Each structure stands twice: as C-alpha cells, then as structure tokens.
Amino acid sequence: MYIVLVGPPGKCRKGTAMNQGMYFLREMGIKLAAESITREALIRELKNSNNSQINIATGDMYLHASLTIYSQELTVFLGYNNQALMADLTDWFDCRDSWTYRTKNMGTDEIIGVWVNLIGATTPDLLQTTLPRDAIGSGLTSRIIFVYEHNKGKVVPAPFLSREERELREFLRIDLERISMLTGEFTVSDSFIDAYVPWYSKYSEGAVPFDDHRFSGYFERRPTHLLKLSMICNASRTSDMKITDIDFHKALSILQMTEKNMPYTFSGVGKSSTADVMQRVLTILAVNKKVEFAYLMSQFYQDVDKLTLEKMLETLLSMGCIEVDYSEGRRMIIYKGIRNNAMSENRTKEE
Known part of the structure; x- marks a missing residue:
C-alpha cells in the first residue's frame, strides 16, 4: 500500500506520527529504502531485497522482492517532476510477478515478486510543486491513500511514554512478529462475499465518496484499496488469513474516516491563479474556526489585494464553507467546513 500523510507544515506533527512506525519497522528488520535515492539505486535495492518463503499449507516455495519506502519528506524522495520514478512506483503498486528493467549499457534486471510499500509525509504546497499537474x-496519485489533517489531534506537553504505553508498545511488537511470520495467500469467507459483492455492485453504479475530479483515478481503485486494507485488518485480528465481513466493515470504516478530509489534499491545485492562496485561506480557517477579516488580510497581503481576498471569501460563502458575522462589531469569518452533499449521501448508502 502507498500511504501519504498530508498537512500544513508544523501543524500536524506528521514526522512524530511516523516515528512511532519507524520503531517497529526497525524492530522487525523490515528492509527500508534510503530516504534520498536515485531511481537506479532504488531499483538495485529492490532487486537485492530478493527473498524466498515457503507456504506452510502447501509446501510451495515462492520468491519475492519486498521493500518499504519510508520518507518523512516525500518530495525529497520523489524529487521534482521525476516522472520516471513515479512511473516505476505506479507499476510496482500491482505487485507484479515479474518486473523488467533494461538499460542501454548495464543490460537487463529482472525482479521477481515485486512488493513495495510506501509511507510518506508532505504538505499541500510541496505536493503541488513536486507533482506535474497532469499527474x-x-x-x-490514484494509487495513494492520502491522509489529510488540518491540525494535530491533541497537545502532548510531555512527549514521553508512560509505563502503560511502553507495555502496549511491547504487546504491539510481539503481535507484529506474529504477523510477520504469516505466509501463503489470503482467502475469503462466505460472509465477506455476502458483504463485499452488494457493496461493489452499488459502488460500480457511481456511488463515489465525494465529488472531486482530481480523485477520479482514486475512485476507480478504491475497491483495490479496500481489499488490501481488509487483509491488513484480518492480519491484525487473527492468524487464519481468511477475510470475513468483520474485516470488510472495519476496512470500510477506516477508509471512510480517511476520506472525510481527503479532498483537502489537492485543494491548492487548480488552473486559477489564486488556487494555492485559497487553499492556505481554507487551512487557516479550518484550524482557527473563527478569524477576523483583518487578520486574514495581514496573512496574505503579499499574495493578494483586498478585492481579491474578498472575492475569494465570496466564493467560499457561496459554497457554504463559511459564514460572515458582524455581531461583535468586527467582520468575523466563521468556518463551516467543505460542503459535499454527495459525500454524506453516498456514505449513507454504503452503510
């Protein structure tokens, strides 16, 4: 799976959240790619990660090349407009049985059993400058689950693990060791089929979670994301590797929760000359909930004039994203959230 945490710089503690995962990756001995690496070196690392495992149930041996990309600054890893690397990551998402890389002078590299995971973090502004608009x-981007937040979930003045948290971390490590020893293929139960097939039929009729053409590719691959997440939920719950309706509903709820803020990911991307400023205005409003117009003007006077900012607020007002309040003798802008009727209606259908 490819998962990217997105949020304003310094607001969401994206790196802090990822550091918790890095501890377990190192404890499990998971093979990690360098955080800053050339395309050729990454392909070489993937080839060198070849390993073999035996399916305990059947006795069959199979080869795989498993590599995890961990990057707290995804733009450093991807580089600027690096379309060749992005094309490779797109190919690897489908876990091909064989992937071939041919060079002019170095011959051909064949990688068997490609299995690449990606966990990264970035900001909306950097995402906009790194990815070409056409991509x-x-x-x-259609193969990535973007996890967006405006602000950190809570304030932790003493960033130290308590005794209970250290015990929980040890329990998690033991559980992850169990998961890492699972081999073979996942199977599905009748209860999973009974839950998944009706959902898929409704979804295929166009019940997308929200309206945004920039996520059209993601909507097409949403069932794939759901299946992968169902396998993860099953592995976290049991060792039988048989996916049930319990795993399906858990995976769907996680995906729906993530999609609530997902539209903000590309909010600064558009053909409008003020698209990036509009995204930053939305971010400030979402974090503070209520701000004075004069404060907004002081934050963006170097980017837009008063008339342009007022037109942007009029746009947000017509979208139902904000309200304007003069009761305190000042012009206060109140954030109401991005209104997406299709999102709430389609989530109700899924449930």
Whole structure:
C-alpha cells in the first residue's frame, strides 16, 4: 500500500506520527529504502531485497522482492517532476510477478515478486510543486491513500511514554512478529462475499465518496484499496488469513474516516491563479474556526489585494464553507467546513 500523510507544515506533527512506525519497522528488520535515492539505486535495492518463503499449507516455495519506502519528506524522495520514478512506483503498486528493467549499457534486471510499500509525509504546497499537474488524479496519485489533517489531534506537553504505553508498545511488537511470520495467500469467507459483492455492485453504479475530479483515478481503485486494507485488518485480528465481513466493515470504516478530509489534499491545485492562496485561506480557517477579516488580510497581503481576498471569501460563502458575522462589531469569518452533499449521501448508502 502507498500511504501519504498530508498537512500544513508544523501543524500536524506528521514526522512524530511516523516515528512511532519507524520503531517497529526497525524492530522487525523490515528492509527500508534510503530516504534520498536515485531511481537506479532504488531499483538495485529492490532487486537485492530478493527473498524466498515457503507456504506452510502447501509446501510451495515462492520468491519475492519486498521493500518499504519510508520518507518523512516525500518530495525529497520523489524529487521534482521525476516522472520516471513515479512511473516505476505506479507499476510496482500491482505487485507484479515479474518486473523488467533494461538499460542501454548495464543490460537487463529482472525482479521477481515485486512488493513495495510506501509511507510518506508532505504538505499541500510541496505536493503541488513536486507533482506535474497532469499527474494529479491519475497514475501514481490514484494509487495513494492520502491522509489529510488540518491540525494535530491533541497537545502532548510531555512527549514521553508512560509505563502503560511502553507495555502496549511491547504487546504491539510481539503481535507484529506474529504477523510477520504469516505466509501463503489470503482467502475469503462466505460472509465477506455476502458483504463485499452488494457493496461493489452499488459502488460500480457511481456511488463515489465525494465529488472531486482530481480523485477520479482514486475512485476507480478504491475497491483495490479496500481489499488490501481488509487483509491488513484480518492480519491484525487473527492468524487464519481468511477475510470475513468483520474485516470488510472495519476496512470500510477506516477508509471512510480517511476520506472525510481527503479532498483537502489537492485543494491548492487548480488552473486559477489564486488556487494555492485559497487553499492556505481554507487551512487557516479550518484550524482557527473563527478569524477576523483583518487578520486574514495581514496573512496574505503579499499574495493578494483586498478585492481579491474578498472575492475569494465570496466564493467560499457561496459554497457554504463559511459564514460572515458582524455581531461583535468586527467582520468575523466563521468556518463551516467543505460542503459535499454527495459525500454524506453516498456514505449513507454504503452503510
């Protein structure tokens, strides 16, 4: 799976959240790619990660090349407009049985059993400058689950693990060791089929979670994301590797929760000359909930004039994203959230 945490710089503690995962990756001995690496070196690392495992149930041996990409600054890893690397990541998402890389002078590299995971973090502004506009909505971005937040979930003045948290971390490590020893293929139960097939039929009729053309490619691959997440939920719950309706509903709820803020990911991407400023205005409003117009003007006077900012607020007002209040003798802008009727209606259908 490809998962990218997105949020304003310094607001969401994206790196802090990822550091918790890095501890377990190192404890499990998971093979990690370098955080800053060339395309050729990454392909070489993937080839060198070849390993073999035996399916305990059947006795069959199979080869795989498993590599995890961990990057707290995804733009450093991807580089600027690096379409060749993005094309490779797009190919690897489908876990091909064989992937071939041919060079002019170095011959041919064949990688058997490609299995690449990606966990990264970035900001909306950096995402906008790193990815070419034509790539947004298709290709690599359609294969990524973007987890967006405006602000950190809570304030932790003493960032130390308590005794209970250290015990929990040890329990998690032991559980992850169990998961890492699972081999073979996942199977599905009748209860999973009974839950998944009706959902898929409704979804295929166009019940997308929200309206945004920039996520059209993601919507097409949403069932794939759901299946992968169902396998993860099953592995976290049991060792029988048989996916049930319990795993399906858990995976669907996680995906729906993630999709609530997902539209904000590309909010600064558009053909409008003020698209990036509009995204930053939305971010400030979402974080503070209520701000004075004069404060907004002081934050963006170097980017837009008063008339342009007022037109942007009029746009947000017509969208139902904000309200304007003069009761305190000042012009206060109140954030109401991005209104997406299709999102709430389709989530009700899924449930």
